[in-house]
Amino acid sequence: MALSLLGAGIAPAHAQNSVQDMLSGAAMSLGALDRGALIAFALFVGVIAFATTTAIVHVRYRMGASRREAATLSEIARLEAQIEEGRALLLAEPQIIVVWRDPGADPEIIGNTAAFTGVVAPSRLLAFGAWLAPSSAREADEAVDRLRRRGVALSLSLVTHDGRHVEAEGRPVGSAVVLRLREVTGVRGDLARLIEAHRRLEADSAALRTLLEALPAPAWVRGSDGRLAWGNAAYVHAVEARDVADAGTRALSLLDAPTRQAAGKAQETGHAFSQRLPVVVAGKRRMLDVLEVAVGGSSAGIALDATETEAVRAELAAVIGAHRRTLDHLSTAVAIFDRDRRLAFHNAAYARLFELDPAFLDDRPTDGAVLDRLRAARRLPEQADFRAWREELHEAYRAIEPREHWWHLPGGRTLRVVTAPNPEGGVTYLADEVTERLALESRYNALTRIRSETLDALAEAVAVFHSDGRLDLFNSAFLDLWRLQPMALKERPHIDAVVALCRPLGADPQLWTTLRAAVTTIEDRRPSNFRMERTDGTILDGSTQPLPDGGTLVTFRNVTDTVHVERVLVERNEALVAADHLKSTFVSHVSYELRSPLTTIIGFAQLLDDSGIGGLNEKQRAYVSHITESSAALLAIINDILDLATIDAGAMTLDLAEVDARAVMEGAAEGVRDRLAEGGVKLAIQAPQGPGDFRADAKRVRQILYNLLSNAVGFAPTGSTVTLAAERLNGTMLFRVRDEGPGISPELGTRVFDRFESHTNGSRHRGVGLGLSIVRSLMALHGGTVAIEPAPGGGTLVTCRFPLDGGGQ
Numbered sequence: 001m002a003l004s005l006l007g008a009g010i011a012p013a014h015a016q017n018s019v020q021d022m023l024s025g026a027a028m029s030l031g032a033l034d035r036g037a038l039i040a041f042a043l044f045v046g047v048i049a050f051a052t053t054t055a056i057v058h059v060r061y062r063m064g065a066s067r068r069e070a071a072t073l074s075e076i077a078r079l080e081a082q083i084e085e086g087r088a089l090l091l092a093e094p095q096i097i098v099v100w101r102d103p104g105a106d107p108e109i110i111g112n113t114a115a116f117t118g119v120v121a122p123s124r125l126l127a128f129g130a131w132l133a134p135s136s137a138r139e140a141d142e143a144v145d146r147l148r149r150r151g152v153a154l155s156l157s158l159v160t161h162d163g164r165h166v167e168a169e170g171r172p173v174g175s176a177v178v179l180r181l182r183e184v185t186g187v188r189g190d191l192a193r194l195i196e197a198h199r200r201l202e203a204d205s206a207a208l209r210t211l212l213e214a215l216p217a218p219a220w221v222r223g224s225d226g227r228l229a230w231g232n233a234a235y236v237h238a239v240e241a242r243d244v245a246d247a248g249t250r251a252l253s254l255l256d257a258p259t260r261q262a263a264g265k266a267q268e269t270g271h272a273f274s275q276r277l278p279v280v281v282a283g284k285r286r287m288l289d290v291l292e293v294a295v296g297g298s299s300a301g302i303a304l305d306a307t308e309t310e311a312v313r314a315e316l317a318a319v320i321g322a323h324r325r326t327l328d329h330l331s332t333a334v335a336i337f338d339r340d341r342r343l344a345f346h347n348a349a350y351a352r353l354f355e356l357d358p359a360f361l362d363d364r365p366t367d368g369a370v371l372d373r374l375r376a377a378r379r380l381p382e383q384a385d386f387r388a389w390r391e392e393l394h395e396a397y398r399a400i401e402p403r404e405h406w407w408h409l410p411g412g413r414t415l416r417v418v419t420a421p422n423p424e425g426g427v428t429y430l431a432d433e434v435t436e437r438l439a440l441e442s443r444y445n446a447l448t449r450i451r452s453e454t455l456d457a458l459a460e461a462v463a464v465f466h467s468d469g470r471l472d473l474f475n476s477a478f479l480d481l482w483r484l485q486p487m488a489l490k491e492r493p494h495i496d497a498v499v500a501l502c503r504p505l506g507a508d509p510q511l512w513t514t515l516r517a518a519v520t521t522i523e524d525r526r527p528s529n530f531r532m533e534r535t536d537g538t539i540l541d542g543s544t545q546p547l548p549d550g551g552t553l554v555t556f557r558n559v560t561d562t563v564h565v566e567r568v569l570v571e572r573n574e575a576l577v578a579a580d581h582l583k584s585t586f587v588s589h590v591s592y593e594l595r596s597p598l599t600t601i602i603g604f605a606q607l608l609d610d611s612g613i614g615g616l617n618e619k620q621r622a623y624v625s626h627i628t629e630s631s632a633a634l635l636a637i638i639n640d641i642l643d644l645a646t647i648d649a650g651a652m653t654l655d656l657a658e659v660d661a662r663a664v665m666e667g668a669a670e671g672v673r674d675r676l677a678e679g680g681v682k683l684a685i686q687a688p689q690g691p692g693d694f695r696a697d698a699k700r701v702r703q704i705l706y707n708l709l710s711n712a713v714g715f716a717p718t719g720s721t722v723t724l725a726a727e728r729l730n731g732t733m734l735f736r737v738r739d740e741g742p743g744i745s746p747e748l749g750t751r752v753f754d755r756f757e758s759h760t761n762g763s764r765h766r767g768v769g770l771g772l773s774i775v776r777s778l779m780a781l782h783g784g785t786v787a788i789e790p791a792p793g794g795g796t797l798v799t800c801r802f803p804l805d806g807g808g809q
Helices: 002-007 012-028 035-092 113-117 134-150 187-214 233-238 244-249 257-268 307-328 348-354 358-362 367-376 386-398 435-457 476-482 495-502 509-520 560-609 618-648 661-671 673-679 698-715 771-781
Strands: 095-100 108-111 154-159 165-173 176-183 219-222 228-231 273-281 284-295 298-305 333-337 343-346 403-408 414-421 427-433 461-465 471-474 528-533 539-546 552-558 657-660 682-686 693-696 721-729 732-739 785-790 796-803
Touching (some): 134 154, 134 176, 233 244, 257 284, 257 298, 284 307, 348 358, 348 427, 367 386, 435 471, 495 509, 509 528, 509 552, 657 698, 661 673, 661 698, 661 721, 673 682, 673 698, 698 721, 698 796, 771 796
Parallel strands (some): 682 721
Antiparallel strands (some): 095 108, 284 298, 333 343, 333 427, 461 471, 528 539, 721 732, 732 796
16 A cells, blocks of 8 residues: 555655555454454554554655755756856956966866957967057067966056957966956946056146246145145245144244235136235245136135246336337337327427428327328429328338338438338338438439549559459459450459469469458558569569458559669669769778878978977968968868768767757857958857757857858958857747858758858858858758758858757757
């Protein structure tokens, strides 16, 4: 029954209850049975009970095994479902898992490699250079190598060739190594970029903070409560605090309370506070440009030092004022119109040039109004279409470059007007009256043509070089002299080129070097003269003359004939000089040779005239007296010749001493007293109040006066008077000798001091013509002068001037 129950598939609990019911029914029927039957029945019941119990245990074991198998299968199914779900999730995202279980074996690759890497085959997945950018490929190769060799975890952000972003993570897992590659181009890529941007923003914020910290200008941040939250080093220095904390603790602020309140009000209305304020910075008052803006619930500010800007502004205003005053003193008319074409400035020359009313100009009229008034006053050029002319003039307001205009006004006046556009808008008019300048230019051009024609008419070769050494002007004589073609000098060549053209005819290289230096030198510019002998025998006299404009005038003159004549004259002059020297030598030698015997003759004649050696009759005494006088006259002539020879040789010296003018006059008068008596002539000495002393050679002064008196006595008629006068005048001692003779003609006045010049002029004077020549030579030795002229009222007047200090020698 149990088997049938099991075979029927009855549940174990239900079967157990049925067996118990059956046993109970069997026990109730045992009482009617006998003992043997009872024993048999008992055995039967025991067997049935054992079988039932065994069946129950077996059934229970089978049921437990079935339950365990079912649980195992269920767990396997669950795990397989989870694996499928994980695989589905793994394949749902663009990612790949690479697992290395054995270092020597190929890795296991899980994921859709084709969708992830495009055309790259799965076997080339780990060839990163095939699908990653070069820098990312190198970084991935190095990190994977470290992961597989040393187990170093990696986390990389990579970029493919086509710009996609890939996240790589790898770590060891047990004995295996796992690498995950995940594409984050989409939202995750944006997140990565946001993270990267955040990093850059943090870096920029740090750099900005570092920059603000290094700024020399104070910068600060205030919290919502108005207290200092941050400040840079310049702010801390400005408020004289140790650090930001100290400034916040002591409530030190760069701005005063009214300024902070004004900044707060501006920020409440949504505006930034910006103002230039005087602020005390580190104990010094400075001008700062303060800017404070609201940032969320806080505020940030910065203060830029504008002290120098203010100083520059004030200086600029002063400079502009000075420029305006300077423009007022210019002769050029200046008028500045602003971008609205209204007069902004004009100088006094502008009002004078156009004769405009100052009140009209002070009202800042427009450019058109000024032109209309000038047109009405006929101070503008006459135009057939004035409107078109004005529009063309006003093109300056839209122009970039200045333009020049020439206004020919009625009445013959000409103005040069320049319209210069201003950078900030508007136009500046500059006007000059050039009527006189144009006339001067016309005259200058005419003079230039005259100069060129004059140069061409000169016989001298003329060339003018500019300060840079280039040829400026030349005449036709220059071309002819150096045998040049006009085309060779058409381009105004340099002096080097001109020298190269002229060198074949002038062979002296040193002379050309000197000429080039005279043209090109900047310092020590001096005129120079030179002579050149050309290879063709032509002799040229040249000169260089520096010009005021830095140029140089070079002239050449053909002096070949003149030089030849000069050489002949020089040779003749040398012959004459030699003859004159021979004559002087002959005269001096002959005079010396004559002087010795003449002295002997005079001595013996005087001895014969002496009564001590014996008496002479009257006739003999007359002969001896005549011999003595003739010998004395001859000796005087010989002495004069010797004196002249000594002076010519430069051997005569003066014995200078203080000379009494009166005494020397009397000494000279004593020497001519016999001649005065012989000619019946009187001598008058005039020295009022005593002329005094002067420094001279007394012997030579007496000789000078003696010769002058002898000459005057010889020309004076009988019964006349010769006057000798002396006086001090303007630092000189004057001696005058006057006679009352026939006088001297002007043509003789220049020759009477020459040697051997003797003119009797109808008088009894006789002589060889050496007296006045000696006078002139001795006066020259004293540094004085002698002059001869007709005397007022007739006669001749000779004047000698001696320096008082004996300045001559």
